[in-house]
Amino acid sequence: xxxxxxxxxxxxxxxxxxxxxxxxxxxxxxxxxxxxxxxxxxxxxxxxxxxxxxxxxxxxxxxxxxxxxxxxxxxxxxxxxxxxxxxxxxxxxxxxxxxxxxxxxxxxxxxxxxxxxxxxxxxxxxxxxxxxxxxxxxxxxxxxxxxxxxxxxxxxxxxxxxxxxxxxxxxxxxxxxxxxxxxxxxxxxxxxxxxxxxxxx
Numbered sequence: 001x002x003x004x005x006x007x008x009x010x011x012x013x014x015x016x017x018x019x020x021x022x023x024x025x026x027x028x029x030x031x032x033x034x035x036x037x038x039x040x041x042x043x044x045x046x047x048x049x050x051x052x053x054x055x056x057x058x059x060x061x062x063x064x065x066x067x068x069x070x071x072x073x074x075x076x077x078x079x080x081x082x083x084x085x086x087x088x089x090x091x092x093x094x095x096x097x098x099x100x101x102x103x104x105x106x107x108x109x110x111x112x113x114x115x116x117x118x119x120x121x122x123x124x125x126x127x128x129x130x131x132x133x134x135x136x137x138x139x140x141x142x143x144x145x146x147x148x149x150x151x152x153x154x155x156x157x158x159x160x161x162x163x164x165x166x167x168x169x170x171x172x173x174x175x176x177x178x179x180x181x182x183x184x185x186x187x188x189x190x191x192x193x194x195x196x197x198x199x200x201x
Contacts, residue, residue, distance in 0.1 A: 004030040009082075012036075013055070013071045015043020024048050037078055039071055053078055119145065126151055129158060133169070133179040136161050150185045159185035 002008065008027055012020045015038035024045075027034055036049035039056035046052040055078050061069035086092075125139045125148035139148045140163070150159035161181055169176065169184045 002027070002030070002032065004032065007033045007035065009035045009037065009079075010045060010049070011038075011075055012043075012045050013039040013068060013075070015040045015045040017045075020045060037075055039074075053082075119143075124149060127161075127181055128153070129182050131181045133174075133176050133181055133184060136181040137166070137176075148181075150181055157189070157191060159187050160189040161185040 008023075010020050010023070015036065021044055024034075028048075033051075034049045035051045035053065036045045037053045037055050038046050039054070040046060041052060041054050041056075055071065055074040057070040057074050059065050060067060060071060123143065125143035125145055127136045127139050127148050127150055129150055129152050131139075131150075136148050136150075140146065140161075147160060147162040149157055150161060152158050159182070161184065165184055165186060169179065174184065
């Protein structure tokens with residue numbers, strides 16, 4: 001659907017493609033700004049356009065000089081140049097791009113925050129610094145996240161115990177029946193603010 005407020009970018013290397021030329025009367029009646037991209041500045045499409053961009057090439061890469069090859073590359077390069085110029089003119093930012101592509105990797109990286117995926121409250125496995133290793137394992141088993149946070153009396157994170165820490169503890173022949181979580185946890189683990197953007201795959 002083309003509205004009267006749209007700018008139309010029409011591509012035709014010959015500038016004589018019927019499927020493009022048949023649109024010209026409608027675009028003219030609506031008053032659309034028409035930008036043409038052709039390899040023939042004297043073509044019908046170029047003549048009808050408000051702005052013409054010449055993407056002519058000496059020859060196609062096709063050995064028969066028939067299949068669009070070099071000309072399509074030239075058109076792509078010109079389109080990229082237009083997009084970048086418009087991006088700069090509008091002050092388009094990475095955040096704007098992410099909002100336009102929320103499902104892509106850039107959108108996830110910029111729009112998805114740690115708070116969107118983290119576990120909190122009763123869903124978060126947590127034990128006190130004085131807990132035994134057995135108690136920590138029970139907490140991990142109940143919450144099923146493969147880890148437990150270790151906090152001090154004020155609820156401040158002081159360590160983290162994961163299934164990887166458990167394997168290392170078993171390899172060291174530690175007595176899991178008597179060990180304390182403070183003896184085997186990873187101390188001072190890295191952490192981030194809840195509203196920080198997370199690199200979530």
